[in-house]
Amino acid sequence: MSKLTDPLIQQSIEQLKKYIALPSVSAKQQAQPETAKFLEQLLTEFGAEVSVWNDYDVPCVFASAKPEKPSDTTILIYDHYDVQPEEPLELWESDPFELQVTSDKFIGRGASDCKGDLISRIAALNLYRQEHGDLPCNIKFLIEGAEEVASQHLEDYLKLHQNELSADMVIWESGFKNEHEQFGFNGGTKxxxxxxxxxxxxxxxxxxxxxxxxxxxxxxxxxxxxxxxxxxxxxxxxxxxxxxVEPSEREKALVAQTIEPDLKEALGLTTPLLKNKSVNYNLTFExxxxxxxxxxxxxxxxxxxxxxxxxxxxxxxxxxxxxxxxxxxxxxxxxxxxxxxxxxxxxxxxxxKGYRWDLDSPIVNTLIDTAKDYFGGEDKVEILPSSPETGPMYLVNKYSQAPIVACGVSYSKAGNHASNENIRIQDYLDFIDFFDEFLGKIVKE
Amino acid sequence: MSKLTDPLIQQSIEQLKKYIALPSVSAKQQAQPETAKFLEQLLTEFGAEVSVWNDYDVPCVFASAKPEKPSDTTILIYDHYDVQPEEPLELWESDPFELQVTSDKFIGRGASDCKGDLISRIAALNLYRQEHGDLPCNIKFLIEGAEEVASQHLEDYLKLHQNELSADMVIWESGFKNEHEQFGFNGGTKxxxxxxxxxxxxxxxxxxxxxxxxxxxxxxxxxxxxxxxxxxxxxxxxxxxxxxVEPSEREKALVAQTIEPDLKEALGLTTPLLKNKSVNYNLTFExxxxxxxxxxxxxxxxxxxxxxxxxxxxxxxxxxxxxxxxxxxxxxxxxxxxxxxxxxxxxxxxxxKGYRWDLDSPIVNTLIDTAKDYFGGEDKVEILPSSPETGPMYLVNKYSQAPIVACGVSYSKAGNHASNENIRIQDYLDFIDFFDEFLGKIVKE
Missing domain, CATH: 3.30.70.360 (Alpha-Beta Plaits)
Structure with a gap:
């Protein structure tokens, strides 16, 4: 199990600190070139071949790393380096662009959405390489800088570079443990x-x-x-x-297995919920x-x-x-x-456009099974064919032709887009170990 | 016919200048005591016995003047000394609180609503007295300072002083020539x-x-x-x-005689008018x-x-x-x-509450007939049982027990509440002469 004091973890926290210090607020067109440059350096140090695409006003970072032992498996890691505006500042208990490390949290703008995700994925890959002396498979990174402003020009970039994007699976930017502490996977965005x-x-x-x-x-x-x-x-x-498109039987079954949230209590609703088959059904399919x-x-x-x-x-x-x-x-x-x-x-x-799938492919099944083992059983995992939120999954799937799954380091009280955005350190460490385990399972002997 | 160069008119313009210079914006609780003091002095000089009621935060001015030859007729002049905020300032072509006298206009905040009305009524009374050596009847003035903010405390004042308010007719603050140059009378507020x-x-x-x-x-x-x-x-x-209360036959007949406005053109309406019997019917009765x-x-x-x-x-x-x-x-x-x-x-x-009546009483008939003569015929006058706008007529009628009629110095492009508020000098002079003629007709020989 990774510990906060491990040199590899220490290094990743240093990276996260520098990444969060870059105030890359896309709504203000702020610090985007500097952040792309930071990522170029970070991924070059990781050992990838990096291109900063500059064809449109917001740069997009693409990188590719191969193991020494050739692999025919490719994982594409999609992420975004831009964040939401930090305002209102008075609600923050610390500088949003200075990572706070408390006894149990990492706090700062982007900690959850989604600078923590990228850094944890890199840490897991480094951990795997430290243990096995090589990368497990081909790894690609696609890190855009305008996700929070509707992924402006992402399609233009993907069209220009579609030959470079093929993969067997896309690991999507975000993922969190829900209020029942279930580690979440989802396979879609509305x-x-x-x-x-x-x-x-x-x-x-x-x-x-x-x-x-x-x-x-x-x-x-x-x-x-x-x-x-x-x-x-x-x-x-x-x-x-x-x-x-009507949900398939498997998609419906996945949703039927999830725990219904008590929104009335959690959100302080004053009016009855709208007519729905179930809250999670509506959030996923309607x-x-x-x-x-x-x-x-x-x-x-x-x-x-x-x-x-x-x-x-x-x-x-x-x-x-x-x-x-x-x-x-x-x-x-x-x-x-x-x-x-x-x-x-x-x-x-x-x-x-929206994207959704039933998360049924060999490599994604391996990923999910690893999580069930790692987090302690079937009921410690939530699998949803789609998030109720929106993102450019449709485009990334269209140009990579790879199925997409989202999972990550966050949790239900992370405060994405709000003040005091944070993740729990234990979730961060767990993700690194879990992902390292998964990588071990996909290597063909 | 009065002329701009007449000493009496000159004096009244001086009074109007001083009155408009007082920035008595009730929404900002501005200059209200000073303006009440100005009116106290003005009406004392006119020869009235003046009280400034100070029981509530906004002073209310009451005055009473009697002719030397006792009269059993009393006219109550209701007015307000407060005005609307002058903003936005950049739309004014001159200082809103400095009366501009152009070749044909008086311009300034309150010129039309309704400082010009009060000063013209006093000028007409002075003109009558200059011609006849005495006032025509008992005259009372009730001048509140909060009409533009829903006549705050007016009812409290009226209750306290209800014994002083009896009259045979109330001349209401406002009145204007419509876009067809008809001199308007109305007998209500919604x-x-x-x-x-x-x-x-x-x-x-x-x-x-x-x-x-x-x-x-x-x-x-x-x-x-x-x-x-x-x-x-x-x-x-x-x-x-x-x-x-359904309008009476006479009320309906009055409205039926008015000229329908072409609102679609004048207001640039993009949607059809609502279902209505006629525009003036709806504005008056609905x-x-x-x-x-x-x-x-x-x-x-x-x-x-x-x-x-x-x-x-x-x-x-x-x-x-x-x-x-x-x-x-x-x-x-x-x-x-x-x-x-x-x-x-x-x-x-x-x-x-609203107030409305059919303008049928001997003294009001005299007033309207005088206007028909003065302005050149039946079709030069518009008589409406109510304005579509709101004001405290209901209260003033309740405590004075006198029928109310509104008429005055304004016109259809006066810009009440807006920038460059103005009246036409000819309307001002005409009102003085017309009202002087009316006063001559009510004196019992």
Whole structure:
């Protein structure tokens, strides 16, 4: 078992410290070239051949390392070096860009999402090499710098370099132990379509006495919103569900084995959950509609007797395979027009397709079996065919043609995207040992 | 005919200049005592006995002047000395608190709403006295300092001083020539009920992947809003219309004689008008529901994948006689509860009852007939039983027991509450002459 005092672990913590010190906030286009340079050096020292792709404004790091004894197995490690903005700063108990090592935690922006993941994977590979004198197989790294801003230009990079991406398995950036301390695997990310509705009803905000005759932007918007969803959360756009691939029996069985979360308690919900087969079923398999924000007229203190000329809503659909964001955007606009909302402007903000699979392949089965052994049994592992969240898995699968599985060093209280982001040191050490064990099993004798 | 060069007009312009120079913005609780003091001096010089009521934080000015020859007719002039905030300053072409006298306009904050009204009424009384050596009847002035902030404490003042308020007619603060150059009279103000809806769905904003199972504050709010009004603008709360007093035949006839405005063109409307008998009918007689503002979640640039925990809407009803804001607030909350919206918090912000009458009394008929003569015929005058706007007419009528009529020096492009507020000098001079003529007709020989 790895210990905090092992020189190899000490070295990896030093690497994590330097990595977290780089404030690579993609939303602010901050420190991206420096961070790519840091990774270039880190992976060169690891022994990989490194390219920093610079064809678009955000550099993308690609690296490839081969064992001395040739292998026909390739693992592609996908990660991202960018992080979410650190604000609000006042909620942090320490400098977000200075790694804190407490008695049981690593704290800092990116510790969980996902600088800790990359460094732990490298540490596991180094541990394996220290034990066996060689790498277990071919290893590729694909580390983008814009995941937190919808993986801008990732597809352009993948298209340019598609010949270099083939692999047998992709280890995805993130993974965590859930609130029941089950080590999680998942094989998908939902797609997304973000769009904006904008109602404009007049030249200027009107004195609200005109509400006796004028239909305002605000009413038009709320009517349009209500036309999109029924009270149970079902989306009312004709054809919205046409391309939804029904989950397979195995996928359903995987979800049926998971422990249902008590969201009502955990999130402090005041209203009943939407109609659903089960919470985990919906989170895994159902597309969604969500209003991210609303804005119109007077939002300050007290009253202002105004009939707003403008009302805006930002919305998103989370998509599942094989829904296509451009196709759904067309169905959405057609539907609003057919419902008499021609006056409402609909704008496409961003879209991404979803990816999902049943995690059934020899190498992934080996990975999962290793976890069951390592963490203490079947019930210490959670296997989900998809995360409810969104990421560029669809693209990476499309260009690598490799099945993808996510797992990592995080846990249910890591605070991704929030203040005091952290991971537990024990999870970090466990991941290194578990992954080292897995690597031992894939080497063909 | 009065001319700009007449010493009496010159004096009144000097008074208006000093009055406008006092930045009496009630929303900022600014210059209220100084302005009350200015009025105390002005009305004392006019020859009235003046009291500055100081029982509550905003002083209210009351004054009473009697003719030497006793009269049993009393006119109460209601006005307010407070004005709207001058912001945004960059839209003003001159200092808002420095009266600009151009070739045809008086420009400054309060020129139209309603410092110009008070000064013109005093000028007309002075003109009458210059011509006839005495006042025409008893004159009372009631000048509050908080009309622009819902006449805070006006009822308290009126209750305290109700014995001093009796009159035969109240001349109300505002009045204007419409876009067809008709001199306007109106006999009412709508009531109002402002309230806030607040939906809270969780402890914190959630990652929007939870939209697969969680019903958000934003959806709850839009559903509740849609339950309040149908597409034609009709309010769906049971009992909402119960206390609405149907307009009398004479009231309807008055409105039928007015010229319908072309709102679609004037306001740049993008959607059809709501179902209505006529624009002026609805503006005069129909209660309304209006959303003043909406606010929830992410309102910035781009996307933020959040399911908001909180969504807020500010709304208002405009009321007509005899609707009572407290009664309607109860009906509103009962209705929302009955519709399953117990989770939505409803807060009462402010309320005021409406007032309306058919402008049929001997003294008001004299006033209107004088205007018809002065301005050139029946079709040069517009008579409406109510303004679509809100003001404390109900209260002033309740405590004075006098019918109320509004008329004044303004016009359709005065820009009340906006930048470059102005009146036309000719309207100002005309009002003085017209009102002087009217005063001549009410003196009992």
């Amino acid at each position: 797609g997304v379509l973000c769009f904006e509705l904008e109602a404009i009803s007049a030249n200027a905000d009107l004195h609200s006495s005109y509400a006796a005759v004028v239909d305002s932007a605000t009413w038009r918007l709320t009517q349009a919103l209500n036309a999109l969803r029924d009270k149970d959360g079902r989306i009312l756009i004709p054809g919205f569900y046409d391309d939804v 597309p969604t509609i969500n209003i991210e924000g609303l804005s119109s007229g007077w939002e300050g203190q007290g009253v202002k007797t105004v009939t707003p000329k403008l009302a805006k809503a930002k919305l998103e659909f989370r998509l599942v395979p094989d829904q296509d964001p451009h196709d759904l955007f067309k169905k959405l606009t057609d539907y609003l027009n057919n419902q008499g909302f021609e006056d409402i402007k609909v704008s496409y903000l961003l879209g991404e | 009531g109002v009920l402002c309230f806030e809806l607040e939906a809270i769905s969780a402890n914190a904003d959630l990652h929007s992947s939870y939209a697969a199972v969680v019903d958000s504050a934003t959806w709850r709010l839009t559903q509740a809003l849609n339950a309040l009004r149908d597409k034609d603008g009709r309010i769906l709360i049971p009992g909402f219309y119960d206390d609405v 209660p309304t529901i209006n959303i003043e503002g909406l606010s929830s979640g992410w309102e910035g640039q781009g996307v933020k994948t959040v399911t908001p925990k909180l969504a807020k809407a500010k709304l208002e009803f405009r009321l007509v006689p005899d609707q009572d804001p407290h009664d309607l607030f109860k009906k509103l909350t009962d209705y929302l509860n009955n519709q399953g919206f117990e989770d939505i918090k409803v807060s009462y912000l402010l309320g005021e």
